[in-house]
Amino acid sequence: MTTAIEFQHVQKDFNGQTVIPDLNLTIDQGELFVLVGTSGSGKTTSLKMINCLEPLTAGKILVNGTDTTTIPVRSLRWQMGYVLQQIALFPTMTVAQNIAVIPEMKGTAKKEINQTIDELLAEVGLDPKEYRDRMPSELSGGEQQRIGILRAIAAQPDIVLMDEPFSALDPISRQQLQDLVLRLHARYHNTIVFVTHDMNEALKLGDRIGVMQHGQLIQVDTPAALAQHPVNDFVRNFFGASRAKNVYDVYVGRVGLIQGYLTEKPSVASGRIQSLDVQATLRTAFTALTDHDYVAVTEENRVVGYLDSQRIVAYLSQYEEVS
């Protein structure tokens, strides 16, 4: 695998105070990498250093092997999509004009841009005929951020940076948009760096997750490794705090992450196996297990793994005593 982004001994000071002392991180091409941490941990600053919105105090960042400070800043930014927490669609432009912002600057033919806009809108479930000429103020928050994402990917950048893009949205829109990010990532295979303070979001989206605290990367791992082998109490508690208050509301995907799945399809009649989405709760799982032997956990209709009652009981007995 080739490297898309590499932080080398990156240091960042604000007003003489060091907020990020020495950051080293490699993000692979095609990876969906999530930076998670509490507020003030330096995750957003780290993200903004990639597209030079924040200058580095020391060290360097390589994008596709090239030091970012040696590339003209505008052409660097043209290779990167950017999605903001505040969404920040340009209020005087229509939906179509917003999406066209970067392709237009890059000089893409008008006809081609228009075609792209229609395709993208259709892909996120917004009828192009109806939405093309709307103004941002006429859209719901969730719809606005869909356009925000389309604006970022319209020029098919190798890299997309997302700065807590869904934290201002309602839970339903948030889930829909998380699914959208997964779908788009699966389709375009671009590198995504996604910043969030929500561990659940990190677990759901990340191929790998980097946990940040006080400007330092504490642990960088896959969701399962993070869940099963937290390096210290901070990570364990951060992870634990993301658990639902009521144990019945814990989703089955989490049990799989922590306990591990049965990866082999159990040799029973398929009628004995109930399919459940990763987002389904334990309550649903218990109901399913009253008349089935196994639960098949699926994500986007793809089976992730299998759980039986023993595994779930094991999760309940030994893990996650919520403080």
Next chain:
Amino acid sequence: MQTLIQTFIDRRGDLLTALWQHLGISLASLVIAMVIAIPLAIWVVRRPRWAEGLLQLTSVLQTIPSLALLGLLIPLVGIGTVPAVIALVIYALLPIFQSTYLGISEIDASIEEAADAFGMSRMRKLFKVELPIALPQIIAGIRTALVLIIGTATLAALIGAGGLGTFIMLGIDRNDTSLLLIGAISSALLAILLSALVRWFQTAKPSHALIVFVGILALLGGGGAYSVYANRVETITIAGKLGSEPEILINMYKQLIEAEDEHVHVTLKPNFGKTTFLFSALKNNQVDIYPEFTGSVLETLGKGNNPAGQTANQTYQLAKQRLAKQEQMTYLKPMQYNNTYALAVTKKFQQEHHLKTISDLTQVESILKPGMTLEFIDRNDGLKGIKKTYGLNVTAKSMEPALRYEAISKGKINLVDAYATDSELRQYHLALLKDNKHFFPTYQGAPLMKTSFANKHPKAVKALNKLAGKISETDMQEMNYEVNVKKQSASTVAHRYLVKHGLLKEGR
């Protein structure tokens, strides 16, 4: 209402010219102010310390009273359109600068960040993102400036730039409500109309807006070019103080000069303000000739002691010598009439209290309610001297010349200052009180010009000298009455007099 419509019909030609001048001055000022203020505001958006300073500066500029500003500009740039436009630009800076600056600097930081993150250049960000977002606020600022400009531009008439202010000034001076209303209403309508046009610009398709904008510019530019072209013939500029009498006189000057020398075109600037104002305009070559009174020269213009009890001829000679020596100016021979100051009461009041002379006023001192012009109250040869010479102890209310006649006819006041030739003496049935102690100096009118001008234009001097010793006080009262009350044009009245007295051939 009837008179208003009649005046409107009579004056529609003048009104159109005034409207055109007003529009030209206003739009030129607005465009210049925009060209200065908008780029400046954009430049300081990233420089908050400059922004603070410039906001302060533009606010201070706006607090300068407009008349004072015009006065300050005359020694620097003279009179006419240029100082008017400069003053209006100065007033329009603040609203445009402030609205542009605030409009851009108040844009949400996240939108600026998005524009940066997408790699927009500074210019692209400005034109694609910042200006469109700030546009409603900028337009609002431009509209405020426009309304301000159109209102203030009425003052341009005071320094010879014309415009709708001419109607307002004339209306006040001649106590003619119709003229005043026409000026004021036209100016208000113009403000409303243009303000709506600016708002239309905001919503119109860019192509339509551009066409209209270029059209207006071409129209104004064409007008400007034409006036430059029209001014190629030799032009003599003659101005006159505010009022019908100077206007009649300068019309006579014009007709006489143009009859004498066919290659000269005379431009008139009537109703051009007060004594010192005109005098400085003459000194600065903004005006070539204006009629001045011998008494005024001694009192206000020349330096030196004024011996009392001079004859008319002595007064003229003294004035002529002083002007020649101190200012290198030539003062031609005066006309016959003596338009001196006088005190007047109503005929009714005169009879009730048996008043004949100014001395008699001391007997009724306690019931006197004088209303006088500010100039008269303040002059040594005005009220100050009267009080001393006659031992009269009164305090006068200061009033605009035209308003005090209205006030005395309504009984609000019972003593006014007047000029001996005022048509209102006849119109309002007023009686003059005899100056029994010969306090008031002589005021004979005569053309005043720079000596250098007189040397270069012997024909003009010859033409103007035809008026020497002409026009009696009754002639002047009658002519003033015809202009002020009968609403005849000053040019017609002047022409009629000149023809009647054989100074000009009929049917020029």
